Amino acid sequence: MKRRVFPTGNLYKGIKMVRKMANVMKILLCEDVEKLGWLGDVVEVKKGYARNYLLPQGLGKIATEVNIKAIADEKAQGAEQRKSEQMRLEDAAKAVEGAEAVVAAKANEQGHLFGSVTARQIATNLREQGFEVPDEAVQLAGHIKEVGTHTVRLKYDEDLSCEVNVVVVAEQAEAGEVEES
Numbered sequence: 001m002k003r004r005v006f007p008t009g010n011l012y013k014g015i016k017m018v019r020k021m022a023n024v025m026k027i028l029l030c031e032d033v034e035k036l037g038w039l040g041d042v043v044e045v046k047k048g049y050a051r052n053y054l055l056p057q058g059l060g061k062i063a064t065e066v067n068i069k070a071i072a073d074e075k076a077q078g079a080e081q082r083k084s085e086q087m088r089l090e091d092a093a094k095a096v097e098g099a100e101a102v103v104a105a106k107a108n109e110q111g112h113l114f115g116s117v118t119a120r121q122i123a124t125n126l127r128e129q130g131f132e133v134p135d136e137a138v139q140l141a142g143h144i145k146e147v148g149t150h151t152v153r154l155k156y157d158e159d160l161s162c163e164v165n166v167v168v169v170a171e172q173a174e175a176g177e178v179e180e181s
Helices: 010-022 047-057 065-096 119-128
Strands: 024-029 042-046 060-062 100-105 112-117 144-146 148-157 160-170
Touching: 024 047, 024 065, 042 047, 047 060, 060 065, 065 148, 065 160, 100 112, 100 119, 112 160, 119 160, 144 148, 144 160
Parallel strands: 100 160
Antiparallel strands: 024 042, 024 060, 112 144, 148 160
C-alpha cells in the first residue's frame, strides 16, 4: 500500500495564499468610509463585506478602469472639501481654546449636584457664546457632579483637540419659591 504524501513547505503555503486571495475583491470607494479609505481609493476587501455592505449601500463599485476614470474628478473635489473642512475645524478649535463655559445646575449646600453636567449643556453654552462646537466634540473624562471649575477636552478630529474650562455654579432658587421649615 502506497503512503499518501501531503504537500508541505512552499507548495502548501502557495495553496493557502490562493485560497485567501480568492476571498478578496478590489473595490473603488464612491464615498469616504471610516477606517477603510477615502473617495476614489481602490481597496481590497473580503467579498462578503463588498457584496453585503459596500455595494448595496452605494459606498463602492467594483474597481474597473472605466469606474476609476469616472471617479477621478470626484476624488479631486473630495480632497478639496476635506482640506477646507480641516481648515474650518482648525479655526474653530483655535477660537474656542481656553474659553470658559458657565453652567448652572441644581446642587445641595455642600456643592454636590443632584444630576450631572452633560456634554450637550457645555456645547450649547459655548454655541451661545458664538463658538462652533458640535455636541459630539465635547469629551467628558467622567461625570461632572461637583460645583467648581473643570477642564474639558473638545475633540474636533482624530488629531485636532483643545481644552476649555467649565465653571459649574449652583442654580439660584427662584424668588417665588418658599422654603418650608
